[in-house]
Amino acid sequence: MKLEKITFGGEPAWKRLYDDACGTAHALDLAGERWALLVIRELLLGPKRFSDLKADLPGISANVLTQRLEGLEQVGVLVRRRLPPPASAWVYELTPWGYESEPIFQALGRWATRSPLHDPTLPISPVSVLLSFRTMLDPSRAAGLEALIALRLGRESYELRLAGGRLEVERGPGQGADLSLAGEARTVAGLVYGGLIAEDLEAAGALRVDGDRGLLARFVTLFPLPPKATPSAGLPRDGG
Amino acid sequence: MKLEKITFGGEPAWKRLYDDACGTAHALDLAGERWALLVIRELLLGPKRFSDLKADLPGISANVLTQRLEGLEQVGVLVRRRLPPPASAWVYELTPWGYESEPIFQALGRWATRSPLHDPTLPISPVSVLLSFRTMLDPSRAAGLEALIALRLGRESYELRLAGGRLEVERGPGQGADLSLAGEARTVAGLVYGGLIAEDLEAAGALRVDGDRGLLARFVTLFPLPPKATPSAGLPRDGG
DNA sequence: CTGTATCCGTGTTGATACTG
């Protein structure tokens, strides 16, 4: 490993780099620091502001978020842009190449889902839920299905377009949707992945359903999880 | 993010965990620490001993390697095994689920190869080169090709079997190979990815070629690199 | 020979408080 000096615009910065031509090592040089990949994940469905990122990454501190955004901008993964008036806010947006990192998240997610230690009851961000749908959709189960579904997860709204066995996800109000779900991201995740029952969640006030309930019944079957890996592996190693 | 206490066998250990049900976050909880993914990479083509890992991961220190191996064993990615006599050495071997992490490395590698900052002239491990071949093989370019190629990269020997547009990689001496290459891993990487010329490398004593040179000429064309992302992105952000 | 444990200097990370 090597210490490399990189000077960009302002003051010199030192970074610990793997001294390795392997693509994996370079990817980790670019985005291997703590939180970096999760910042990218949160931007995969469109630009966000600093405070949105901070809210959607519970546990990150402001200074670390600042550092990650600066680093990821320097290496060309994202850009910092000012929205046109009247918004006039700064937003962070992935570059085209940044958006191309999505397969990394699909591979990581698919693999980790099989971990014996994975706890699906933890909090989850809206973007994570939507990306997981894109990753886990089983085209054969979605065959012949054409529908527009509106998801309101916390403060964020998305539109899911199912057609030709494929799924498109976009930010948007989802007007005229065949089915509309509103609730916290973890509620919808529990509905699709955790076997929770929509009627129970509605009764508990955690979910609102509008529209085609037959479509809902089918929707929750479209995203089968891979089986867990053998859990024998999560145990302590024998003494010596 | 949360501090979780995990006690395994011996003394209590604290680990910083993302408090996030997202698969990506869990994958990073499992293997997101510095060096962890590179340790896994080095094991993807078969078990290795501590000292082999240390040699193939230049820059890692013994104590960090020990910690990573312990951590990855605890979460079920690898196991520590004793070879049968007369070898009687300890080796580290991925579990079946650990081996299934390879798509992560393919996604990371494919993405990072397009980085404007990627430097392919850095040192590289034999395993990285072999994995890159598996990732980058263009099946259409390999169509109709049937061959056994032996690669001796540093101390390690591998066999590449090309058939039906597919590539199989195994450790092994490669006896009876149609083509045999011997040299440092970075030399062979430069040959396939860097446009270096086999004859020059032979003349310089960096490469030994035995067997079908027509096959070699074709072999070096089988692994096209994706184009670089627009490099404008690697520049300093404007002042304000 | 193959790891493992400990010490230590340094750099990174994160919680809190604070500023424009």
Add this chain to the structure above:
DNA sequence: CAGTATCAACACGGATACAG
């Protein structure tokens, strides 16, 4: 809202000493 400043805790990496 969008970050900076400060400081404490921790992780990293190098060296060295130790154990089977």
